[in-house]
Amino acid sequence: MVQSHLTDSVPETDHGSATGLSSFTKDWSSDQQAFKQVPWGKAMMWVFLLSDTFIFGVFLVSYMTVRNSTKVPWPNTSQVFSLNVNGEPFPLLLIAIMTFILISSSGTMAIAVKYGYAKDRRTTTFLILLTALFGASFVGMQVFEWTKLIHEGVRPWGNPFGAHQFGSTFFMITGFHGFHVSIGVLFLLIVARKVWRGDFDNERRGFFTSRKGNYEIVEIMGLYWHFVDLVWVFIFAFFYLW
Amino acid sequence: MSSEQGQQHPISIYLWIWGLLFVLSFFSYMVDYYNFEGYLRWSLILIFMFAKASLIIAFFMHMAWERVALIYAVITPPSLILLFLAIMLFESDYTQFTREVFFSTGS
Numbered sequence: 001m002v003q004s005h006l007t008d009s010v011p012e013t014d015h016g017s018a019t020g021l022s023s024f025t026k027d028w029s030s031d032q033q034a035f036k037q038v039p040w041g042k043a044m045m046w047v048f049l050l051s052d053t054f055i056f057g058v059f060l061v062s063y064m065t066v067r068n069s070t071k072v073p074w075p076n077t078s079q080v081f082s083l084n085v086n087g088e089p090f091p092l093l094l095i096a097i098m099t100f101i102l103i104s105s106s107g108t109m110a111i112a113v114k115y116g117y118a119k120d121r122r123t124t125t126f127l128i129l130l131t132a133l134f135g136a137s138f139v140g141m142q143v144f145e146w147t148k149l150i151h152e153g154v155r156p157w158g159n160p161f162g163a164h165q166f167g168s169t170f171f172m173i174t175g176f177h178g179f180h181v182s183i184g185v186l187f188l189l190i191v192a193r194k195v196w197r198g199d200f201d202n203e204r205r206g207f208f209t210s211r212k213g214n215y216e217i218v219e220i221m222g223l224y225w226h227f228v229d230l231v232w233v234f235i236f237a238f239f240y241l242w
Numbered sequence: 243m244s245s246e247q248g249q250q251h252p253i254s255i256y257l258w259i260w261g262l263l264f265v266l267s268f269f270s271y272m273v274d275y276y277n278f279e280g281y282l283r284w285s286l287i288l289i290f291m292f293a294k295a296s297l298i299i300a301f302f303m304h305m306a307w308e309r310v311a312l313i314y315a316v317i318t319p320p321s322l323i324l325l326f327l328a329i330m331l332f333e334s335d336y337t338q339f340t341r342e343v344f345f346s347t348g349s
Contacts, residue, residue: 019310020310021310023309023310023311024310024311024314027309027310027311028311034311034315035309035311035312035315036309036311037309038308038309038312043312046312046315046316049316050315050316050319050320053319053320053323054319054320054323057320057323057326057327058323058326061323061326061327061330062330064327064330064331064334065330065331065333065334065337066334068331068334068335068338069334069335069337069338069341070338070341071338071341071342071345078274078277091274091275092271092274092275096267096271099267099271100264100267103260103263103264103267104260106260106263106298106302107256107257107259107260107263107302109302110256110259110260110301110302111253111256113249114249114250114251114253114256117249117250118250219249219304222302222303223303226298226299226302226303227303229298229302230295230298230299230303233291233294233295233298234291234295236267236270236291237270237287237288237290237291240274241270241273241274241283241287242284242287
């Protein structure tokens with residue numbers, strides 16, 4: 001009951017009464033905890049995602065810096081990432097499919113959170129597994145994309161299409177994002193198992209933390225997954241479309 | 243929204259956001275497909291990107307229903323990245339300028 005102890009320790013007096021900026025100053029200047037009525041796990045996941053935002057932000061800024069300072073023309077991403085359909089090159093086809101798959105996985109995840117709070121274990125497990133399946137297929141397509149580009153001679157130190165910096169930024173940014181998706185799939189599978197087994201109903205203690213979990217875990221997992229989707233929105237815009 | 247019962251919202255909201263994200267992604271893909279160029283291309287890409295990002299944060303990540311204290315804690319720090327971006331944009335312009343000078347005069 002550590003968790004509920006923490007969230008309930010603040011007496012239910014006046015938080016919630018203030019709104020907007022005054023509630024913000026009131027919360028932050030108060031004793032004990034700033035994020036009232038926010039489960040600690042959720043607040044910590046947001047802090048983690050904030051730090052991750054900085055990592056991806058710095059990757060994208062460095063990408064912009066090398067792209068903007070090179071004299072050699074940047075490779076035409078529309079052509080580099082095209083797929084041949086019936087002999088005709090189709091621009092960014094694989095990237096578009098990957099985008100739609102990742103958005104769909106975010107949709108199923110959001111609905112899984114909803115069913116989790118409704119304590120519908122069967123539907124929640126199914127939706128989380130579906131999310132994991134979308135995620136795994138995304139990683140699979142990324143592997144295909146990497147293989148194709150490596151066969152065409154794209155390397156971190158050079159490529160046949162244009163500026164040499166293209167390869168290093170591409171492998172670094174999409175690789176780091178793909179790594180996030182892969183870890184997310186593992187995370188999803190673990191949470192799906194816990195939901196299916198009923199860990200959050202009979203308060204089974206976690207293997208790693210020895211704490212009792214509840215369905216907030218599904219929402220916290222969802223935050224991570226949506227963040228992965230969010231990062232892809234920025235990568236899609238700045239790296240593939242720009 | 244009290245979090246004792248967690249975040250409970252009708253499924254229709256999620257389905258709507260899902261659909262909107264599909265439409266917006268389709269539009270941003272069309273920007274490339276129809277080969278828009280220059281400022282039109284860049285502004286369209288940014289508009290669709292920010293629309294998608296805010297939909298995901300606000301509804302999928304439930305930020306629209308969170309307490310203001312948490313919203314400010316998460317939304318304000320990334321603005322520093324924008325400052326960093328501006329600094330590096332300035333710097334990279336200068337780098338490119340020096341490269342142009344060096345490679346054109348050969349000295």
